[in-house]
Amino acid sequence: MVGVHDIGGLPAGPMIIEDHEMEPWFKLLNAIAGAMRSRGHTTIHEMRRCLESLPQGVYDRGYAERWSEAVCDLLEEKGLLTKAEVLERIAEMRAAGGGGAS
Amino acid sequence: MTGEPLTDPIFKTGDQVRIHDSNPPGHRRTPDYIKGKIGVIERYCGAFVNPEESAYGFDGLPKKHLYRVRFDQTHIWDKYDGNASDTLDLEMYEHWLRPINAAAPEPRKAIVQ
Amino acid sequence: MSDKQVELNEHGHELLAWSDDxxxxxxxxxxxxxxxxxxxxxxxxxxxxxxxxxxxxxxxxxxRSEDMGARIVARAWANPDFKERLLANGTEAIKEFDIPMLDAELVVVENTNEFHNMVVCTLCSCYPRTILGMPPDWYKSKTYRSRSVNEPRAVLKEFGTDLADDVAVRVHDSNADMRYLVLPLRPEGTDGWSEPELAKLVSRDSMIGVSPATEPATEPET
Incomplete structure (x- = not known):
């Protein structure tokens, strides 16, 4: 079985050569992932493994989105927080008229 | 515990190697397209934590010898459109490399036509 | 597992696709x-x-930004001794810029009139962030990751880079502990330029290997 990430040589459409400034929320997520590594809680290899383990539909949501999902999975696996807590917090933020990437 | 490899590097620059052709479950850094292919050691890179272990929270020690392996593009792909001297380089941990003279099965055939 | 859809890729292997999203x-x-x-x-x-x-x-x-990479390339163009050290051991050579590579090693690959180098990471999006900053969106795209290995010339064309047939393409799939910096060809007409002047010609894309360095339009600014 070949993983969702193992795509070298597979057919794909024409290059869409685009770039944009990184979204503040994804920059924040990168910083969180970096902080987790620098504190010794996680490794880049664990992070990659969590990315590769995502279901195809989730993996395909986009680079930043799959990183978010993988970070969440890894933190839950490590017992550092649960997805339920994250979802609950998101709901609270929404109820409070949440900002985002502050 | 230094974590250094238990043995010296088996291969040297210029040696021909075949990439182990297998799909074990787990976190692997060997892309599917290169499995079973034959290349040449371009350089020895040093020894690094084994990502296949580190990915599951283990220390990944002892470290694994890592090499850069160069392949002819026309060898990798059936219908490669380019120059016969076009190449592709990847990094391979030693346990994925087989000496070319060792008995090895033919590269796996595609299941579908 | 009932909702698992099995597809086969071109090597005949199963690709997992979940309808349950x-x-x-x-x-x-x-x-x-x-x-x-x-x-x-x-x-x-x-x-x-x-x-x-x-x-x-x-x-x-x-x-971190591509400016770091541009300074390294400019010095390699201007200083043959540095270039030699850079190609021999990138990680060691860039220490004089006070740039730590952190947990990866730097391999510098040189474009010549015979070889054109191009960098991709098919399995994720490994990129020399310490010297180039964050990777562009297209570098992380499935299209670039998929096609750069088996049809690099077509991909280069889509970037507007049309290589002569006698130039060999060297693709580097950055799949483990090395990170790659392409040393682009130094543009003609830049003899005697200072490192800061040269650095302005070094685009991010030229250091990934999808385009050449920028040609000097006029005399260097002073």
Whole structure:
């Protein structure tokens, strides 16, 4: 079985050569992932493994989105927080008229 | 515990190697397209934590010898459109490399036509 | 597993495709925006990380950009001894710029009239962030990751880079502990230019290997 990430040589459409400034929320997520590594809680290899383990539909949501999902999975696996807590917090933020990437 | 490899590097620059052709479950850094292919050691890179272990929270020690392996593009792909001297380089941990003279099965055939 | 759809890729291997895409509800456009905040706040509240850790990481990201890479390339163009050291051991050579490679090693590959180098990471999106900053969107795209290995010339053409047939393409799939910097060909008409002047010709894309360095339009600015 070949993983969702193992795509070298597979057919794909024409290059869409685009770039944009990184979204503040994804920059924040990168910083969180970096902080987790620098504190010794996680490794880049664990992070990659969590990315590769995502279901195809989730993996395909986009680079930043799959990183978010993988970070969440890894933190839950490590017992550092649960997805339920994250979802609950998101709901609270929404109820409070949440900002985002502050 | 230094974590250094238990043995010296088996291969040297210029040696021909075949990439182990297998799909074990787990976190692997060997892309599917290169499995079973034959290349040449371009350089020895040093020894690094084994990502296949580190990915599951283990220390990944002892470290694994890592090499850069160069392949002819026309060898990798059936219908490669380019120059016969076009190449592709990847990094391979030693346990994925087989000496070319060792008995090895033919590269796996595609299941579908 | 009943909703698993099996597809075969061109090597005849199963690709997993799930019709069941139910994870978090992502009906709200701001789901992931809030998620980043939520994760940060929870981790800080639980004492797993400190607010300063996050700030440090953000500052590190802000301090990294392609300017670093351009300075390295410019010095290699201007200084043959440095170039030799850079090609022999990139990690060691860039220490004189006070740039740490952190947990990866730097391999510098030189474009010549015979060889054109191009960098991709098919399995994820490994990129020499310490010297080029964050990778562009297209570098992380499935299209670039898929096609760069088996049809690099077509991909290069789509970037407007039309290689002569007698130039060999060397693709580097950055799949483990090395990170790659392409040393582009030095443009003609730049003899005697200073390193800062040369650095202005070194685009990010030329250091990934999808385009050449910028041709000097006129005399160098002073």
């Amino acid at each position: 139910s994870r978090h509800d992502v009906d709200e456009a701001d789901h992931y925006v809030l998620m980043a905040d939520a994760i940060r706040d929870l981790l800080i509240e639980k004492g797993v990380i400190k607010a300063g850790d996050v700030r440090e990481q953000l500052e590190f990201m802000d301090s």
